[in-house]
Amino acid sequence: MTRDNTLTFRSFEQYVLALTLVVLSGLLIYTQLPERLNLIVYDFAIRLSPQTAEQNTAIIAVDEKSLDALGQWPWRRSNHAKLIDQLSNANTKAIAFDIIFAEPDLNHPEDDAAFASAIERNGNVFLPLHIHPRSNETTLSEVIPIPELTAAAKNLGHIHVELDIDGIARGFYLKEGLGEAYWPSMSLALAESTHPDIALSLEQTSSDKEEVAAFVNVREGYTMIPFAGSAGTFPTFSYIDVLNGDVPANQLDGKVILIGATAAGLSDVLPTPVSGLASPMPGVEIHANAYSALVQQATIQPLQLKWIYLLTFAFVLIPVLVLPRLSPEQALPATLILISAVFLFSLAVLFFDQHWYPPASAIIGLITAYPLWSWQRLSQLNKFLNNELERLHHEPALTVRNLAQRPVKQLMSGLTAMLKPDAYLLLNEDTVIDSLHRKKLTRPKRLTPYRWYHKEHCSWIAFSREHKTYEIGLYWDDLQEIEKKRTFLERLKINNIARNRASAFKRYEKIASRIAQVRLAIDSMGDMRRFISDGFENMPNGVIVTDSLGIVLFINSHIEQWLNLPKQSVEGQPILNVLQLSQSTNRPNSSTDYRQQDPDWETIIHKVLINGDSNIAELTLGERDLMFHFVPSSASAPGDAGMIINLSDVTSIKQQQRERNQLVSFLSHDVRSPLVSQLAMLDGLKTGRMKQEHDTFDKLGHHAHRSLHLAEQFLQLNRAEQVNDSQFYECDLLTIIENSVDSIAQQATKKHIEVTIVDTDELWINGNAELIERVVINLLSNSIKYSDPDTSIKLSLKAADNRAILSIEDHGFGIEKDELPYIFDRFRRQKTSESSGPKGAGLGLNFVSIVIEKHHGSVEVESELGKGTTFTLKLPIEQGL
Known part of the structure; x- marks a missing residue:
C-alpha cells in the first residue's frame, strides 16, 4: 500500500468513526433514551440553587380548616364573591x-351573578381554563368558566402543568389552545398584567406554523420553573381566615393572590424537583412558583433542538482533537475531565444563561469516543478540517449584512437616515462621537446591554464592539409614528448571538473553535445562495436562466404562474420549446389571429446566445400582456455563460392604453356632440336662422346639462379610482340610504314613482359615506329613469354573515340577459334602454362597481325584461360597532 493510499484509508477511517460518534449522540438525543439521567442532573441543579420567591406573591388555600368551617366542597359562589370583596378592600394587586x-350553580343561580359582579368590581381577577376530553368517547375541548364569569374576568389562563417521563412536574407551556395556542398560562397572564414592562417572549422553534385540526391541542413556549423551595415556601393564608377578615389588610396590601385547594384529597398535588414523589406540591403553589419566576425573568428555557445537537456534536468531537495530543496514560483522565467539563457547562448555562442543556447524550458520546479514537485517526481528521476551512475561506461571500458586524458610525448613520430623529447622540463611554441637538436627550441612569429602552420621546440602547461600550440615543418631537419606529428598532439585531456563543466555545477546546469557523463559513455560503435564490424568487418580474445551449436552469414562481407550466416540466428543457409550448397552451380569449404577431423566438435566441445581443419581445398569454427582455450572461468560465430572460407583466399598462383610447374616442363623440349642438344653435340664433322660442332655450339647457353631467361623472369616477382604506371612516348605512332617497325625491315625484324603505335597521360600515351615497343615488336615478310612471321602487337593508346587504328593486324596463355580464363595463350602454329611453354615457354603473370594489364588497344584479331589475350591494360591517 502506497503512502497516498494509506492516507486515503486513514481519512476514510476517521470519517467513519467521527460519523459514528455524531450518529450515536444524535440518536440519543432523538430517542431521548438518556432523558432520565438528564432530569436527575436538572433536579440536582434546581435543588442546589433555588430561586428567590417573589415577595409580593401569596396563596389563599382551600385547606382542611376552611372545609370544616364552610362545609363540603364545592362551596357556594357567594363565598367567592365575598372573598373577592375582602381582597378588594385590602387593595390586592391581582x-x-x-x-x-x-x-353554572343550578341550586343558587343568584350566586353566579354575585360572583361575576364581585369580579367585575375588582377588575383584576383571572380565571382558569382547562383542556381535556369531557368523556372517554369525545375529543379534547376547552373547559372555560361560564359566560358571565368569563365576561367579568380580566383574562383567562390555562392551568395545565406538564409532567416529564418520570412523572415529575418541571415546567409548563406559556400558551396553548385547540387549533391554535392562544390561551396564556395563568402565570403568564398574571405576569403580563402586573409587570407590563417585563419582556415576556416566546422562543419560537420555527417561524412557520402548521395548520392543525381544531380539536388538536397546540402548545407553545415550553418553560421550566426554577422552584423557590418545597411546598409552603410562599406565604399562605387560610380561605376562611381571609373570608372572615381575620387576616390584617396590610398583609394582603399590594399582593398578587393565587386561590386554590391544598386540602388532602381535594387539591391537584404534583411531584416537583424540590419535593419529589414523597412530598408533592399543590397545583396553586406550582403556579405561584411559575409567576414568581416569570416576573423575576428567571424562567429556564430548554435550548433549541438545533443548539442541543450542535453542542452535543461539538462535545463528542472534542476527543478527536485532544486525545491524540496526549500520552496513552493521560487519555482516561482527559476523558474524565471532558465529562466533568460537559457537566459543569450544563450547570453554567443553567445558572448564568437560564437555559437548560441536557448533558447525558454528550457524556455518553465522550465515554464512547475514548476507546475508539487513536492518534493517527485524529491527525487525519485535523488535517481534513484545516483543508476544508482553507477552501471555504476562498469561496465568494456577500458583503457584511449582519448589523453586529457594521462599524459603529456606519450603524449610526443608517439609523438616522432611516428614522429621521429630531435629535440623536452616539457615546463611547462618556465621549461624544456624533450628536444633533443633544440637549433634548436625557441619558438613562442604567441600560441593559443590547436591549432598547423607550421612554416618552427617547429611545436608547447600549452595546459593545471590540471591548468598547457604546450608547445610542434617538429623539423625536412628533409621537404620531414613534411606535412604528420603535417596533422597527426592536427587530434590529445589534448583537450577534452566534458569534458570541462561538467565542464562548473557544474558552473550552480548539475543536469547538474550528467547528464554529466551519459553521460560519458554511453559513456565509448558504447566505450567498439564499440571497441569490430569494432575490430571484421575490422579484416582481418573472426570471428564466439558461445555460449556453439555451437549456433552462432556473425559473421563479412568476414563470410558473404566467406561463402556466409546472417548474418540473420547464427546468432542463430547451427554452425554445418552453416558449412555444406556453404560447400554444395560453392563447388569448379572442377570435383574433395572433400568429402574425408572434415573435420569432428562434431568431431572438440565436441573436442572444450566439451574437451576444440583447433583445425585447412582447406576447399576450391568456389575459396577460408580457414583455420579454433577453440578456446574455457572462461567467468566469466560458462554458458557464448563458442567458437571462426577464418577463414583465405590462397588462395594466396595456389596459391603461386601451382605456385611454376609449376615453379619447368618448371625448371625441359623446362629450363633443352636445357642445357642437350648443354652438350650432347659438350660431343659428345669432344669424337669425333660428327663432328665440321657449323650446330653443330648453334644448340649449339640455345640452349644457348633459355636458355638465358627463363632466361630473368623470370627476366621480376619477375620485372613486383614487380612494383607499386610509380615507374610510365609520358611517351609518341607513343614514346614507335616507339621504339618497331625499336627493332623488323630486325626480321620482315627477314620474309619480313611489320610493319606499322597508326592513331596515341601523348598520355601521367603514367606508366613504359620500361615495356610497353617490352609488345609491346612481342606482336609484337609473331605476327612476328606466321605469314607467306610477310604478314603485323598494329599498331594503339587512345584515347577514357580517355583511350589510342593500337591495334596490324596481319595476322598470329590465335588462337583456345577454347584456347583464357587461353592464358594469366602462362606456357600456344597454341597447334596449338606450333605444327606448334616455341615453347615458356608460359611466354610472362602472362608478358603482369601482366604489363597491374599493370598499371590499360586491354588487349583484338580477333582471327580467319588462318586469324590473334588482341591484344587491354587499358591504362588510364594521366589527365592534
Whole structure:
C-alpha cells in the first residue's frame, strides 16, 4: 500500500468513526433514551440553587380548616364573591383562581351573578381554563368558566402543568389552545398584567406554523420553573381566615393572590424537583412558583433542538482533537475531565444563561469516543478540517449584512437616515462621537446591554464592539409614528448571538473553535445562495436562466404562474420549446389571429446566445400582456455563460392604453356632440336662422346639462379610482340610504314613482359615506329613469354573515340577459334602454362597481325584461360597532 493510499484509508477511517460518534449522540438525543439521567442532573441543579420567591406573591388555600368551617366542597359562589370583596378592600394587586367554574350553580343561580359582579368590581381577577376530553368517547375541548364569569374576568389562563417521563412536574407551556395556542398560562397572564414592562417572549422553534385540526391541542413556549423551595415556601393564608377578615389588610396590601385547594384529597398535588414523589406540591403553589419566576425573568428555557445537537456534536468531537495530543496514560483522565467539563457547562448555562442543556447524550458520546479514537485517526481528521476551512475561506461571500458586524458610525448613520430623529447622540463611554441637538436627550441612569429602552420621546440602547461600550440615543418631537419606529428598532439585531456563543466555545477546546469557523463559513455560503435564490424568487418580474445551449436552469414562481407550466416540466428543457409550448397552451380569449404577431423566438435566441445581443419581445398569454427582455450572461468560465430572460407583466399598462383610447374616442363623440349642438344653435340664433322660442332655450339647457353631467361623472369616477382604506371612516348605512332617497325625491315625484324603505335597521360600515351615497343615488336615478310612471321602487337593508346587504328593486324596463355580464363595463350602454329611453354615457354603473370594489364588497344584479331589475350591494360591517 502506497503512502497516498494509506492516507486515503486513514481519512476514510476517521470519517467513519467521527460519523459514528455524531450518529450515536444524535440518536440519543432523538430517542431521548438518556432523558432520565438528564432530569436527575436538572433536579440536582434546581435543588442546589433555588430561586428567590417573589415577595409580593401569596396563596389563599382551600385547606382542611376552611372545609370544616364552610362545609363540603364545592362551596357556594357567594363565598367567592365575598372573598373577592375582602381582597378588594385590602387593595390586592391581582387575584387568580386555580378553581374551575365551568358549570353554572343550578341550586343558587343568584350566586353566579354575585360572583361575576364581585369580579367585575375588582377588575383584576383571572380565571382558569382547562383542556381535556369531557368523556372517554369525545375529543379534547376547552373547559372555560361560564359566560358571565368569563365576561367579568380580566383574562383567562390555562392551568395545565406538564409532567416529564418520570412523572415529575418541571415546567409548563406559556400558551396553548385547540387549533391554535392562544390561551396564556395563568402565570403568564398574571405576569403580563402586573409587570407590563417585563419582556415576556416566546422562543419560537420555527417561524412557520402548521395548520392543525381544531380539536388538536397546540402548545407553545415550553418553560421550566426554577422552584423557590418545597411546598409552603410562599406565604399562605387560610380561605376562611381571609373570608372572615381575620387576616390584617396590610398583609394582603399590594399582593398578587393565587386561590386554590391544598386540602388532602381535594387539591391537584404534583411531584416537583424540590419535593419529589414523597412530598408533592399543590397545583396553586406550582403556579405561584411559575409567576414568581416569570416576573423575576428567571424562567429556564430548554435550548433549541438545533443548539442541543450542535453542542452535543461539538462535545463528542472534542476527543478527536485532544486525545491524540496526549500520552496513552493521560487519555482516561482527559476523558474524565471532558465529562466533568460537559457537566459543569450544563450547570453554567443553567445558572448564568437560564437555559437548560441536557448533558447525558454528550457524556455518553465522550465515554464512547475514548476507546475508539487513536492518534493517527485524529491527525487525519485535523488535517481534513484545516483543508476544508482553507477552501471555504476562498469561496465568494456577500458583503457584511449582519448589523453586529457594521462599524459603529456606519450603524449610526443608517439609523438616522432611516428614522429621521429630531435629535440623536452616539457615546463611547462618556465621549461624544456624533450628536444633533443633544440637549433634548436625557441619558438613562442604567441600560441593559443590547436591549432598547423607550421612554416618552427617547429611545436608547447600549452595546459593545471590540471591548468598547457604546450608547445610542434617538429623539423625536412628533409621537404620531414613534411606535412604528420603535417596533422597527426592536427587530434590529445589534448583537450577534452566534458569534458570541462561538467565542464562548473557544474558552473550552480548539475543536469547538474550528467547528464554529466551519459553521460560519458554511453559513456565509448558504447566505450567498439564499440571497441569490430569494432575490430571484421575490422579484416582481418573472426570471428564466439558461445555460449556453439555451437549456433552462432556473425559473421563479412568476414563470410558473404566467406561463402556466409546472417548474418540473420547464427546468432542463430547451427554452425554445418552453416558449412555444406556453404560447400554444395560453392563447388569448379572442377570435383574433395572433400568429402574425408572434415573435420569432428562434431568431431572438440565436441573436442572444450566439451574437451576444440583447433583445425585447412582447406576447399576450391568456389575459396577460408580457414583455420579454433577453440578456446574455457572462461567467468566469466560458462554458458557464448563458442567458437571462426577464418577463414583465405590462397588462395594466396595456389596459391603461386601451382605456385611454376609449376615453379619447368618448371625448371625441359623446362629450363633443352636445357642445357642437350648443354652438350650432347659438350660431343659428345669432344669424337669425333660428327663432328665440321657449323650446330653443330648453334644448340649449339640455345640452349644457348633459355636458355638465358627463363632466361630473368623470370627476366621480376619477375620485372613486383614487380612494383607499386610509380615507374610510365609520358611517351609518341607513343614514346614507335616507339621504339618497331625499336627493332623488323630486325626480321620482315627477314620474309619480313611489320610493319606499322597508326592513331596515341601523348598520355601521367603514367606508366613504359620500361615495356610497353617490352609488345609491346612481342606482336609484337609473331605476327612476328606466321605469314607467306610477310604478314603485323598494329599498331594503339587512345584515347577514357580517355583511350589510342593500337591495334596490324596481319595476322598470329590465335588462337583456345577454347584456347583464357587461353592464358594469366602462362606456357600456344597454341597447334596449338606450333605444327606448334616455341615453347615458356608460359611466354610472362602472362608478358603482369601482366604489363597491374599493370598499371590499360586491354588487349583484338580477333582471327580467319588462318586469324590473334588482341591484344587491354587499358591504362588510364594521366589527365592534
